[in-house]
Amino acid sequence: MSWRTNDNIKILGSAVSIGQPRQGVEKTPSVLQAEKIENLIPIGRVTWVETIDQHAYTYENPRAGPIRNVQDIAKYNKILYDKILSHLSTEDFLLTIGGDHSIGSATVSAMLKATDGNLGVIWIDAHGDCNTPETSPSGNYHGMPVAHLLGLLQCPIEFQWDQPILPVTSIAMIGIRDLDPEEKVLMDKIGIRYYTMEIIHEMGIETVITEALKYIDPNGTKKIHVSFDVDGLDPELVPGTGTIAPNGLTLHDYAVIAQKVKLTGDRFASMDLVEINFDIEKNVTLDSVKEIIRITFQ
Numbered sequence: 001m002s003w004r005t006n007d008n009i010k011i012l013g014s015a016v017s018i019g020q021p022r023q024g025v026e027k028t029p030s031v032l033q034a035e036k037i038e039n040l041i042p043i044g045r046v047t048w049v050e051t052i053d054q055h056a057y058t059y060e061n062p063r064a065g066p067i068r069n070v071q072d073i074a075k076y077n078k079i080l081y082d083k084i085l086s087h088l089s090t091e092d093f094l095l096t097i098g099g100d101h102s103i104g105s106a107t108v109s110a111m112l113k114a115t116d117g118n119l120g121v122i123w124i125d126a127h128g129d130c131n132t133p134e135t136s137p138s139g140n141y142h143g144m145p146v147a148h149l150l151g152l153l154q155c156p157i158e159f160q161w162d163q164p165i166l167p168v169t170s171i172a173m174i175g176i177r178d179l180d181p182e183e184k185v186l187m188d189k190i191g192i193r194y195y196t197m198e199i200i201h202e203m204g205i206e207t208v209i210t211e212a213l214k215y216i217d218p219n220g221t222k223k224i225h226v227s228f229d230v231d232g233l234d235p236e237l238v239p240g241t242g243t244i245a246p247n248g249l250t251l252h253d254y255a256v257i258a259q260k261v262k263l264t265g266d267r268f269a270s271m272d273l274v275e276i277n278f279d280i281e282k283n284v285t286l287d288s289v290k291e292i293i294r295i296t297f298q
């Protein structure tokens with residue numbers, strides 16, 4: 001299916017790395033802008049809206065509180081949330097290029113706000129990102145945005161604005177294969193829908209994405225947001241990422257996912273592309289990222 005032609009695609013750079021320990025991921029928006037990735041999208045109406053920089057690289061080491069860097073992440077995410085709401089209009093498709101996955105709570109909550117809660121989320125990832133400070137061995141917020149979206153996190157007041165809560169039945173996760181033990185207990189307890197690589201091999205990716213879309217959007221009326229952490233793909237395709245987990249999705253798997261998501265037409269509203277770190281590896285990773293862009297928008 002070809003990309004709908006009457007839309008504006010807005011690309012927002014989210015140059016942030018303080019949700020995790022590896023620097024480099026904050027440089028990705030400027031690298032991809034220099035690579036002119038918009039030329040891979042075969043229609044004219046693509047704009048890089050702006051890139052939002054983090055205040056400074058301030059990774060809190062050792063861990064001083066339940067969530068590392070929580071004050072700075074809270075400030076950053078509030079800015080991102082507000083910017084998304086100010087830039088977005090109904091005919092726009094929003095592509096947010098990270099940055100680490102800490103931005104996922106800001107992008108999804110902004111989209112929830114913009115759609116009055118009428119949003120379903122496909123979260124492609126090797127990880128559950130569903131830790132709370134109590135279950136997280138690392139204290140890194142990039143492992144927590146889903147728990148935050150679901151309302152499971154006790155956050156300081158600065159990290160509580162009027163973010164809408166995402167109902168647990170509005171999200172399905174694909175590619176999962178690296179859960180922390182307590183995180184898994186929590187995910188199973190709340191009944192969040194996740195498809196592990198093992199299940200994907202059993203059911204086939206086409207059945208998985210068809211079922212996932214039906215689950216998050218039973219009546220086919222919601223806007224769809226895809227939050228794509230590139231570590232969901234196999235590390236042979238994306239060696240340039242900070243938290244590697246072997247045996248991941250192929251680009252063909254992603255093509256099947258994208259094809260089904262694109263069948264929702266203009267209900268496919270937004271996407272995050274996160275955790276790309278060219279300081280770790282550039283050539284292979286850049287090729288895969290370009291392929292992700294082609295698959296998504298052609």
Ligand SMILES: NC(=[NH2+])NCCC[C@H](N)C(=O)O
Pocket residue numbers: 100101102127128129131136137138139140142143144178179180229231243275
């Ligand atoms: N978005 C990511 N890459 N998340 C990785 C999370 C890794 C680990 N589960 C943690 O909480 O620290």
